[in-house]
Amino acid sequence: MSNILEVENLVKKFGDFAAVDDVSFNVEEGEIFGLLGPNGAGKSTTISILTGVTEATEGTARIGGFDIRTQMSEAKKINGLVPQELALYPTLSARTNVEFFGRIYGLSGKELKERVEDVLRIVALTDRADESIEKYSGGMKRRANIAAGLVHNPRMLFLDEPTVGVDPQSRNHIFESVLRLNRERGMSIIYTSHYMEEVELLCKRVAIIDQGKIIALDSVANLIALLGGGVLQIGLKQADKKILADLGGLPAVKSAVIAETPLAPPPAEGDEPKASETVPIPAGVVVKIETETSQQALVNVFAYLNKADITVTSVGILEPNLESVFLHLTGKKLRE
Amino acid sequence: MNVLNIARKDIRILLKETGTLLYLFLLPLIFVLIFGGIATVTAGDSEQQLVPLAVASLDEDQLASTFIENLDAGGGVEVVRYSQAEAESLYEQGEIERLLTLPAGFSEDLAAGVPVTIHLLSASTNTDENNSVGLVIEGVARDMSLEQQILASLEQIGHMQGASPPDQQVFTAERNVAQAQSQFDSAQERPLIEVQQQLPATLGEEATQNISAVQLAVPGATVLFVFLTAQTTASALYEEKKYGSFRRLLAAPISKSALLEGKMLPNFVIVLLQVVFIFGVAIAIFPLIGMEQLSLGEDPLGLILLVLVMALCSTCLGILIAALARTEAQIGGVSQAVLWVAGFIGGAIVPFFLLNDTMANLGKITPQYWAVTGFNEIMVLGGDLASISINLAALLVFSVLFFAIGIWRFDYN
Numbered sequence: 001m002s003n004i005l006e007v008e009n010l011v012k013k014f015g016d017f018a019a020v021d022d023v024s025f026n027v028e029e030g031e032i033f034g035l036l037g038p039n040g041a042g043k044s045t046t047i048s049i050l051t052g053v054t055e056a057t058e059g060t061a062r063i064g065g066f067d068i069r070t071q072m073s074e075a076k077k078i079n080g081l082v083p084q085e086l087a088l089y090p091t092l093s094a095r096t097n098v099e100f101f102g103r104i105y106g107l108s109g110k111e112l113k114e115r116v117e118d119v120l121r122i123v124a125l126t127d128r129a130d131e132s133i134e135k136y137s138g139g140m141k142r143r144a145n146i147a148a149g150l151v152h153n154p155r156m157l158f159l160d161e162p163t164v165g166v167d168p169q170s171r172n173h174i175f176e177s178v179l180r181l182n183r184e185r186g187m188s189i190i191y192t193s194h195y196m197e198e199v200e201l202l203c204k205r206v207a208i209i210d211q212g213k214i215i216a217l218d219s220v221a222n223l224i225a226l227l228g229g230g231v232l233q234i235g236l237k238q239a240d241k242k243i244l245a246d247l248g249g250l251p252a253v254k255s256a257v258i259a260e261t262p263l264a265p266p267p268a269e270g271d272e273p274k275a276s277e278t279v280p281i282p283a284g285v286v287v288k289i290e291t292e293t294s295q296q297a298l299v300n301v302f303a304y305l306n307k308a309d310i311t312v313t314s315v316g317i318l319e320p321n322l323e324s325v326f327l328h329l330t331g332k333k334l335r336e
Numbered sequence: 337m338n339v340l341n342i343a344r345k346d347i348r349i350l351l352k353e354t355g356t357l358l359y360l361f362l363l364p365l366i367f368v369l370i371f372g373g374i375a376t377v378t379a380g381d382s383e384q385q386l387v388p389l390a391v392a393s394l395d396e397d398q399l400a401s402t403f404i405e406n407l408d409a410g411g412g413v414e415v416v417r418y419s420q421a422e423a424e425s426l427y428e429q430g431e432i433e434r435l436l437t438l439p440a441g442f443s444e445d446l447a448a449g450v451p452v453t454i455h456l457l458s459a460s461t462n463t464d465e466n467n468s469v470g471l472v473i474e475g476v477a478r479d480m481s482l483e484q485q486i487l488a489s490l491e492q493i494g495h496m497q498g499a500s501p502p503d504q505q506v507f508t509a510e511r512n513v514a515q516a517q518s519q520f521d522s523a524q525e526r527p528l529i530e531v532q533q534q535l536p537a538t539l540g541e542e543a544t545q546n547i548s549a550v551q552l553a554v555p556g557a558t559v560l561f562v563f564l565t566a567q568t569t570a571s572a573l574y575e576e577k578k579y580g581s582f583r584r585l586l587a588a589p590i591s592k593s594a595l596l597e598g599k600m601l602p603n604f605v606i607v608l609l610q611v612v613f614i615f616g617v618a619i620a621i622f623p624l625i626g627m628e629q630l631s632l633g634e635d636p637l638g639l640i641l642l643v644l645v646m647a648l649c650s651t652c653l654g655i656l657i658a659a660l661a662r663t664e665a666q667i668g669g670v671s672q673a674v675l676w677v678a679g680f681i682g683g684a685i686v687p688f689f690l691l692n693d694t695m696a697n698l699g700k701i702t703p704q705y706w707a708v709t710g711f712n713e714i715m716v717l718g719g720d721l722a723s724i725s726i727n728l729a730a731l732l733v734f735s736v737l738f739f740a741i742g743i744w745r746f747d748y749n
Contacts, residue, residue, distance in 0.1 A: 051587040054749055076589040083587075085580025089345070091352045103341045104588045148584070 004029045004064055004156055004188045005050070011058035012045050012212075019045040021212035022059070027156075027190060032182050034203030034220075035192040036322060038332065042212040043192040044084060047158050050190075051081045063156055077105070080154030084161045086141050087148070090134040094125050094144040097133060098151050105152035119147040122177055139170025146177065157181070157189045163198060178202055196322035206322065210330050220322065227320045227328055228254050230294030234287045234301060235314030243310065247289060250304060252296035259286040284313065294319070338590045342598025343605070346572060350602065356568060360606060364561040364614050371553040371685075372627055386414035387465050390432040392423040397443030403480055404438070412472045433460040434469060446480065449488050490516045550628040552687050554618045555711030559704050560676075560684035561614075562607045562650050567671045569603040569654030574667050586748060596746070600651045607647035633714040638721035642714065645731045646707045652735045653703070655742035678702040683709070706730040 005027035012020040020042045027033040035043045048054045050061055052072045061068045066075040088097045098119060102112045120126045123143035128136070133144055142162060149157065159178065163171045179202065181187045193199050199206050200220050207217040216223055229252070236243075239258065247256035291297035294317055305312055318324035326332070350356060391407070393400050408415040418426065426432045435457045445452040456473060458466050490512040576582040576599075585595055618630035632639055661667040679685055681695055682704025688696045699705040710727030713719035 048583075053583050053586045073589055073591075076587060079587065081584060081587040083580050083583050085583065087580035087582075087584040089349055089581060090579070091349055092345075096348070100341065100345050101584070101588070104338055104585065104590055106589070 002029050003027060004031075005033075005061065005190070007046075007050070007059075007061040009059035010046065010049060010056050010061060012042075012049055012054070013057045018212050020049065020056075023209070023212070023214055024059075025207050025214060025217055027188055030182065030186045030188055031205065032178065032189045032191055032203050034199035034206035035190060035209055036194070036196060036199045036206050036326070037192075037209035038194050038326075041194075041209045043209055044160055045212075046209070047081070047160050047190070047192060051079050051158055052076050053081075077152075078155040080149040080152065080157040082146050082149035082157070082159045082162055084164065086133075086145050088133050088141070088144055091132050093130045093132055094120065094136075094147065095129040097144065098147050101148045102151040107152060115151050115153065119150045122150065122181070123147045124173060137167070137170075138165050139167045139173075142166050142170060142174065143177075146174065150181070153185070155188060157187050159189060159191045161193055162191075163193070163195070175201060196326070200322055208322070208326055208329065210326075210332070215329050216325065223322060223325050224320045227290065227318060227324055229291040229297065230320050231318040231324065231328060232289040232291060232294060232298060232301060233259060233314070233316035233318065234289060234305075234312060235316075236285055236287060236305075237311050237313060239285050239287055239310075243308070244287065246304060246308075247287065247301060250297065250300040252292045252300055254290040254292055256287055256289045259288040286314070338594050339598040339601060342585075342590075342595065343601035346599065346602040347605065349572075350568075350606070360561060360565055360568065360610060361613055364557045364610065365617055367557040367560070368550070368553045368614065368618065369627075371557065372550045372622075386412065387469050388416060388432070388434070389413040389469055390416050390418050390423050390426065390435045391438070392418050392420040392435065393438040393442070394420060394440040395438055395442040395444075399443035399446045399480070399484075400438050403442070403476060406476045406480065407436075407472065410472050410476055412468055427457060427459065430459065434458045434466075436473065446484055449484065487513055487516050548628045550618060550622060550630055551716050552712070554614060554630050555715060556684045556687070556708055558611055558614050559646070559682070559707045559711065560679040562610055562646060562707075563653060563679065563684075563704055564672070564675050565603055565606055565610065566650045566654035566657055567667065567675060568606075569599065569651065570657035570661060570667050570671065572602075573599055573654075573658040574661070574664065578664075582748075592748060596655065596743070600655060603651040603654050604647050607650050608643065611643050611647075631715060633716075634718050635714055635720040638719070638724055639711075639714050641721065641728060642707070642710045642724055642731075645728050645735070646703075646710075649703050649707070649731045649735045649738070652738035652742065655746065656738040659742040659745040659747070679704050681705075682707075703731055703734040706734070 003026045007023060007025050010020050010023040011018060023042070023046060025033075035046065037043050045054070049056045050063065050068065052068065052075065056068075063075040064078045066072075066078075068075055088094075089100075092100070095116060098116050099112060102115055107115055117126070120129050123146055125140065125143055125147065128140070133141060136144065142165075146159070146162060149159075162178075163174055166174065175198070178189060178191065182189055189202075191199065191202055203220060205217065205219050206223060207214045208223070209215070216226070244256050244258070247253060289297060289301060298317070302312075318327060389407070391404055393404060404415060404417070407413060416432075418432075420437065423432065423435050423437070427435045437455045437457075439452065439454065442452050442454070444450075454473075454477070456470070458469070460466060494510070494512040573582075576585075586592075615630060615632070619632075623629045657667060657671045661671060679702075681691070681699040682688070682702035683691070683696075683699055684704045684707075688699055688705065688708070691699070706727045710724045710731075713724050713727065717723075
C-alpha cells in the first residue's frame with residue numbers, strides 16, 4: 001500500500017518554543033491515522049502545517065506526492081480540513097456555507113449542487129440545511145463543519161478534534177460518518193483527538209504526541225501491548241532491591257520497578273546504615289509492576305506481600321488502553 | 337473567480353446585518369438632514385439676498401423720490417413703498433421688520449441746505465442685517481448731501497459772479513448748477529474710481545457661488561461614513577479569523593492575495609453604493625422636502641474619478657486597521673474614535689473654513705481632507721479634473737501607504 005502522506009522531520013518554532021519538534025510519520029492510502037495527545041501537544045500545529053495554514057520552520061512533507069514546501073497549492077486541492085473551531089459563517093445556512101467552500105475548491109454548476117446534497121446527506125443535515133448555522137445545536141454545527149470539509153471529495157482529510165463539545169448522539173454519528181467515508185470512498189483520514197476511546201475505535205495506527213514530539217507510533221493493538229496485561233501501581237512503605245527482584249519474578253509479572261519519586265533527604269549524622277544492613281529505598285514508594293495479565297499478577301503480588309509482611313499503602317491498576325499507555329510513557333494524563 | 341466568491345459571500349453576510357446597513361446608509365442621511373438644516377451661507381452677487389426695507393415718504397417731491405430710487409438701486413436692500421398709515425400698521429403687526437420714514441418737507445429742506453432727519457425703525461434682532469441696511473441708507477444720504485452741498489456752493493459762486501460787468505460774466509449760476517449736475521450724472525455712469533474684481537479662473541458661468549449647507553453637508557457626511565466603512569471591513573476580517581473560517585480559507589487552494597482581495601472588494605462596492613445612495617437621495621428627494629437639491633458640479637468625469645479613488649483609499653484603510661488592530665476593542669471602539677476625529681479635522685463634519693488655521697492645516701494629514709476638498713472643488717466651486725488632480729494624487733498616496741503597511745503587518749495566523 002502506498003503512502004498518501006509522508007512527513008519528514010517537521011519542526012515548527014515560535015521564537016524559542018518548538019511546538020512541533022522533529023515529527024516524522026507516514027499515512028497509508030485509505031488509512032485512518034490517529035494523532036493522540038493532550039491539549040498543547042502540537043497536534044493542531046502539525047495539521048496546520050500539513051494543510052498549508054502555516055509554514056514549517058524545518059522539515060517537509062509530501063501529500064499525494066506533492067511537496068508542501070514547493071507544491072502546496074496542488075496539495076491543497078486534494079486536502080480537506082475540518083478544523084477544531086466551527087469554521088463556518090453563522091448567519092448563513094449550512095447549504096450556503098457548503099456551497100461557498102465548494103466553489104472555493106473549484107466546483108460549480110450541477111457538480112457543485114450534487115456534491116452539496118451528498119455531503120449534507122452524509123452528515124444528516126438535509127432537512128435543516130436551509131436554516132442558519134447559528135440556530136443549530138452544537139452537534140449539528142460540528143456536522144456542518146465536517147460537511148464543509150468534505151464537499152470537494154478530498155483524498156486526504158484532516159479532522160482536528162471534531163467531537164469537542166458534542167452530544168453523544170452527534171458524536172456517534174460523526175464516528176459512523178468517518179468510518180463510512182473511509183470504507184466506502186477510500187478516504188485517507190488523519191484524526192486528532194485527546195479522547196483515546198475515539199482513536200481506539202477509529203484508527204488503524206496512532207502516533208502519541210506530547211510536547212511537540214512523537215513518543216510512540218504503532219497500531220493501537222501494539223501500543224496497548226506495551227502495557228502487556230496492564231500495569232499495577234503498588235504503594236509500599238518500604239521496598240528494597242530484593243523485594244523488587246522477588247516481585248519481578250512472580251508469575252504473570254513482567255517487571256517491577258520503582259516509579260519515579262522525589263529522593264528522600266540524606267540520613268542524619270550517626271544514623272548512617274551499617275554495611276551489613278539492608279539499604280532501604282526511601283519510604284512511601286510506588287512500585288510499578290508490568291503484568292501479563294493484571295488480575296492474576298495482582299493475586300500473586302498480594303500473596304507475596306502478605307507472606308513478607310509488607311504493608312501496602314495504595315493500589316492502582318492501569319488497564320491496557322491508550323490513556324494508560326500515555327500515562328505510562330509520559331507520567332501525565334491525556335485529559336487533566 | 338475566488339475573489340468574487342469571497343466578495344459575494346461577504347456581501348451576502350452584510351445584507352443580513354441590519355444594524356450595519358443602517359449605520360452605513362441611513363445614518364449618513366440623517367447626518368445630512370441635520371446639518372443641511374443650517375442656514376445657507378451665500379457668497380457672490382448674482383443671487384444675493386436683499387433685505388426688505390419698507391419706506392413711507394411724507395414728501396412726494398423730486399429729491400425724496402430720488403433718495404428712494406437711489407436706495408433701491410444701491411443694492412443690499414429691496415425697497416417696498418407704503419403709505420405712512422399702512423406702514424405703521426404693518427410694523428405694529430410685525431408684518432414688516434424695518435420702516436424708513438421720510439418726513440414732510442424733505443426735498444425742500446435738502447435743497448435749501450437745511451439739515452433733515454429721516455427715521456429708521458427696526459424690529460429685527462439680526463445685527464448683521466441691521467448694520468447692512470444702516471450702511472446703505474447712510475451711504476445714499478451722504479452722497480445726496482454732498483451733491484446738494486456742492487450744487488449750492490456753485491450756485492452761490494454764480495450769484496457772486498453776477499455782480500461783475502456783463503462782458504466778464506462767463507459762468508452764470510444756472511450754468512454752474514447745470515454743469516455740476518451733468519458731472520454728478522456722469523459720475524454715476526463713469527465713476528472716477530472704478531473697482532475691478534478678479535474672480536478665480538475656475539469660476540464657471542454657472543459657478544455655484546451659493547455655498548449652501550446641502551452642498552457642504554452631503555459630500556462631508558458621505559466622506560465621513562465612507563471612511564467609517566473601513567472599520568466595518570476590518571471588523572469582518574477579525575470576525576473571520578476569530579470564528580476559524582479564515583483558517584479554513586488558508587487551507588483551501590486560494591492564494592493569500594486573492595483572499596485579501598476578496599475581503600477588500602465588498603468594501604469598495606459598498607462605498608460606491610453609499611455615494612450613489614446618498615447623492616441620489618440628495619438630488620431626487622431633498623427638493624421634495626423643501627431642501628435644496630444637490631448639484632454635482634460641471635465635471636462628471638472628475639467626480640467619478642474622485643469617488644473611485646476615495647473608495648480605493650477607504651478599502652486600503654480597512655486592511656490597515658485589520659492588520660494593526662489586535663483586539664475587538666481596538667477594531668471597534670478605538671478605530672471608530674480615530675476615524676471620527678480624522679473626519680472632524682478633515683472637514684467632513686464641520687467645513688474646514690470654519691475651523692481655525694491650526695485645525696485646518698492639521699486636517700491635511702487625513703485622507704478625509706483631500707476627499708472633502710475635492711468634492712468642494714467640483715461641486716461647490718465648479719472645478720474640473722485638473723483642479724482636483726492634487727486631491728486624487730493625495731488619496732492615491734494614502735491608498736498605497738495604507739495597503740503597503742497593511743499587507744506588511746497583516747497576520748494570517
